[in-house]
Amino acid sequence: MDLVSLPGFRDFFPEEAARRAYIFSKWRDAAERYGFVLYDGPPLETTELYRRKSGDELIGQLYCFEDKGGREVTLRPEMTPSLARMVASRGTSLPKPIKWFSIPQLFRYERQQRGRLREHFQFNCDILGEAGPAADAELVALLVDCLCSFGLTEKDIWVRVSDRPLLAALLEALGIKADGQKAVFQAVDKLTREPTEKIHANMVAGGLTAEQATKVLSLFDGRKLMDIASEFDGSKTVCDRILVLQQFFGILDAMGLASYVEFDLGIVRGLAYYTGIVFEVFDRKGEFRAISGGGRYDNLLKTIGGFDLPALGFGMGDVVLGELLTERKLWPAKLMKGLDAYLVLVDEKLRLPMLALAHQLRSTGFSVDYGLSETNVGKQFKAASQKESRFAVVLGPDEWKRGMVKLKNLMTRDEIEVGVEGIVKRLQESRLSHSTMPEPISQHRD
Amino acid sequence: MDLVSLPGFRDFFPEEAARRAYIFSKWRDAAERYGFVLYDGPPLETTELYRRKSGDELIGQLYCFEDKGGREVTLRPEMTPSLARMVASRGTSLPKPIKWFSIPQLFRYERQQRGRLREHFQFNCDILGEAGPAADAELVALLVDCLCSFGLTEKDIWVRVSDRPLLAALLEALGIKADGQKAVFQAVDKLTREPTEKIHANMVAGGLTAEQATKVLSLFDGRKLMDIASEFDGSKTVCDRILVLQQFFGILDAMGLASYVEFDLGIVRGLAYYTGIVFEVFDRKGEFRAISGGGRYDNLLKTIGGFDLPALGFGMGDVVLGELLTERKLWPAKLMKGLDAYLVLVDEKLRLPMLALAHQLRSTGFSVDYGLSETNVGKQFKAASQKESRFAVVLGPDEWKRGMVKLKNLMTRDEIEVGVEGIVKRLQESRLSHSTMPEPISQHRD
Numbered sequence A, B: 001m002d003l004v005s006l007p008g009f010r011d012f013f014p015e016e017a018a019r020r021a022y023i024f025s026k027w028r029d030a031a032e033r034y035g036f037v038l039y040d041g042p043p044l045e046t047t048e049l050y051r052r053k054s055g056d057e058l059i060g061q062l063y064c065f066e067d068k069g070g071r072e073v074t075l076r077p078e079m080t081p082s083l084a085r086m087v088a089s090r091g092t093s094l095p096k097p098i099k100w101f102s103i104p105q106l107f108r109y110e111r112q113q114r115g116r117l118r119e120h121f122q123f124n125c126d127i128l129g130e131a132g133p134a135a136d137a138e139l140v141a142l143l144v145d146c147l148c149s150f151g152l153t154e155k156d157i158w159v160r161v162s163d164r165p166l167l168a169a170l171l172e173a174l175g176i177k178a179d180g181q182k183a184v185f186q187a188v189d190k191l192t193r194e195p196t197e198k199i200h201a202n203m204v205a206g207g208l209t210a211e212q213a214t215k216v217l218s219l220f221d222g223r224k225l226m227d228i229a230s231e232f233d234g235s236k237t238v239c240d241r242i243l244v245l246q247q248f249f250g251i252l253d254a255m256g257l258a259s260y261v262e263f264d265l266g267i268v269r270g271l272a273y274y275t276g277i278v279f280e281v282f283d284r285k286g287e288f289r290a291i292s293g294g295g296r297y298d299n300l301l302k303t304i305g306g307f308d309l310p311a312l313g314f315g316m317g318d319v320v321l322g323e324l325l326t327e328r329k330l331w332p333a334k335l336m337k338g339l340d341a342y343l344v345l346v347d348e349k350l351r352l353p354m355l356a357l358a359h360q361l362r363s364t365g366f367s368v369d370y371g372l373s374e375t376n377v378g379k380q381f382k383a384a385s386q387k388e389s390r391f392a393v394v395l396g397p398d399e400w401k402r403g404m405v406k407l408k409n410l411m412t413r414d415e416i417e418v419g420v421e422g423i424v425k426r427l428q429e430s431r432l433s434h435s436t437m438p439e440p441i442s443q444h445r446d
Helices: A013-035 A047-053 A080-093 A134-146 A163-171 A180-189 A196-205 A210-219 A223-232 A237-253 A300-305 A318-327 A348-363 A378-385 A398-401 A419-435 B016-035 B047-054 B080-093 B133-148 B164-173 B178-188 B196-205 B210-219 B225-231 B235-253 B300-303 B318-328 B346-361 B377-386 B398-402 B420-433
Strands: A045-047 A064-066 A072-075 A098-102 A105-107 A121-127 A159-164 A261-263 A277-285 A292-296 A311-317 A340-347 A368-370 A390-395 A406-407 A415-418 B045-046 B065-066 B074-077 B098-102 B105-106 B119-128 B155-164 B261-263 B277-283 B293-296 B313-317 B339-344 B366-370 B391-395 B405-409 B417-420
Touching: A013 A098, A013 A121, A013 A134, A013 B178, A045 A047, A045 A080, A047 A072, A047 A080, A047 A300, A064 B065, A080 A098, A080 A121, A080 A300, A080 A311, A080 A318, A121 A134, A121 A318, A134 A159, A134 A237, A134 A277, A134 A292, A134 A311, A134 B346, A159 A163, A159 A237, A163 A180, A163 A210, A163 A237, A180 A196, A196 A210, A223 A237, A237 A261, A237 A277, A237 B300, A277 A311, A311 A318, A340 A348, A348 A368, A348 A390, A348 A398, A348 A419, A348 B133, A348 B235, A378 A390, A390 A398, A390 A419, A398 A406, A406 A419, A415 A419, B016 B098, B016 B119, B016 B133, B016 B318, B045 B080, B047 B074, B047 B196, B047 B300, B074 B155, B074 B377, B080 B098, B080 B119, B080 B313, B119 B318, B133 B155, B133 B235, B133 B277, B133 B293, B133 B313, B155 B164, B155 B235, B164 B178, B164 B210, B164 B235, B178 B196, B196 B210, B225 B235, B235 B261, B235 B277, B277 B313, B277 B398, B313 B318, B339 B346, B339 B377, B346 B366, B346 B391, B346 B398, B346 B420, B377 B391, B391 B398, B391 B420, B398 B405, B405 B420, B417 B420
Parallel strands: A159 A261, A340 A368, A340 A390, B155 B261, B339 B366, B339 B391
Antiparallel strands: A045 A072, A064 A072, A098 A121, A105 A121, A121 A311, A159 A277, A277 A292, A292 A311, A390 A406, A406 A415, B045 B074, B065 B074, B098 B119, B105 B119, B119 B313, B155 B277, B277 B293, B293 B313, B391 B405, B405 B417
């Protein structure tokens, strides 16, 4: 019998589920520290919704089918179209700016490759209703802080930031019109993957002169914002966009995050729908695919929902992030929550009082387990340690006659005799000492 | 433009997402108090997996389609087949008993009706590898405690418990063989929906004599376990099953949950795959559909995965539960988490220091927000209260010169002047006073 999941789909056994829960909780915490609130949309939408955004181009890679009512439907490949639909449907009634996050599972029918999945979970954060660069900076700050909360530092990751309208203005200043610009965008997207000569040739094939193509290529030689500013000081559009970018970087600087972000004109992002600042996060060593990416998409709500609202967002998947945490050994030592107490039954005759005790402790809020059928004490202790219990409560007939039990701390191996109230007190103390008061999060502040 | 979701699918705007998160957290907490650990499977499986369990009967109600690789696939309509597949795939390597929980989203293409959705989230708890009634009782105890953690009491809900093999043994004792038993099961499933005469007629049509049918109907007149025991004391199979049920009820009694559970032979559950104790939870007033249901399905792992392992479980959906919480007014007053602090900018010149402060507080673990663009102080306070912030931190030029800010408690309206360390201290105190140490959970203990 076939016992595996579909190719590209994951089973989450408890260990993997605990890792996923860890990632989700860090994502959620970061979003909430930044004042984002949770939303979600349906995992199945009309195919039309995705067509509105991307045309028919992407449909070939989607899980789309006809439902039993004859509707063209698609398993969501991304969250933004649902977000745009939802926000547009409430229109003006939502207070602005909207700061929302979600952790949807997304689906793509990609060609099967090693490590290429057909589903993943993606942290989505979006700001809607704010046109200025303060929103872009806020989003990137959240992105950086979120990654830092996993133990990653400026030595591990960096955010490469570019700007669509600036690149367009630069090309304009070089005399390259709309059609040529499109060729440039497509060519630049392959900057790191193809030799310079080929990109040059592609741009010339796209209608640029050889001289224009050479000049375009020189834009991507890693030059600083200030160099561009002085070279193109004749173009007002260029200067305006540089001012916006300077504000953006100034905010991140004020937040102490300057060392994470770098201007890099070569980041254009594949998707045509971006309209402003765009960014991608990579590991510094360049060993992994992009960890996250996003940018401003001011026209999407109008395209999808007929509602004009500036918007920007990013997505971060669980797969690349998980690989990075594994490679950097950043998973916490203890991922499973474990139990507060495991009840050990020395004499089967005490089963009913043990059940009463189990229920009492559980009703007090503690996680408690015990053996469902009769087994020897050794096996019960083994089960306690398998389930990562902090305490064992041993019900022996002699102690029980005196209304007492043995409480054994399974970390320290200390053992004391206590009454039921004593158990509650000790378990509570142990909880308090592991309590989760706000703690410094970012690594870059030590 | 069409801005609604597909029929039967829900959008979760922040308010609904907060309700959903509340339900999920209560589910998760209850499962963890009982020593269950999280797992998950893929939302898309081969159609074959569901066919193995239910034959072709259910396929008409499923979201099944052919994927781009020509595979017959289905959006999961229930979790148990994935669970059975996963556990069977690891076979003997998992320590027993397995106590796992999950909160999958499930899909069914049901006929569109008011309040009938095509997706819902379902809390699934299962125990595998334990044949005795201690496991059944443990599961029902979790189910009851979980519902109590929402504020429901024995006045609101009850668990109706039956036993498949007991009913079969009773029918056997009445001289009804396999075919006739099947007719009885089908008829009994409609006990509350159809008149007695019609059920009687259906059983006779199914091969029973009129006398047998009358005797069968009398089994469902609400009689107690003890009445059945004395009436059928000649049947060893009946007596054996009654012993098992007595153990089951004895455990729940020891746990203090007797008032929640009742023996009710009329609960047979629609699904044929149950092999032992079965149960359903209803509201006492009978206003809602079943809140939860489950039972023992000892043969399923063999059917689906070729691996012989006793198993039992229950499912609880978010829709009926949500309706019940609404009707009983049991949603907490404060569902959104709100912010620790909202930073109010009196003078735009202080924006950069405010950004630094925002980042410092966020890095300390607090949730903080501020206005992304320049607005007047009144609107900033309005935003603070919209976002349910506990404090406002007011940055005024005079105080700032002295290294101070105004810290306003938005609940009490108290206002003090503090330095940055003072903010951290006050926010921490406020967090502590709202801290979440274990608290008594069950309502039935007051």
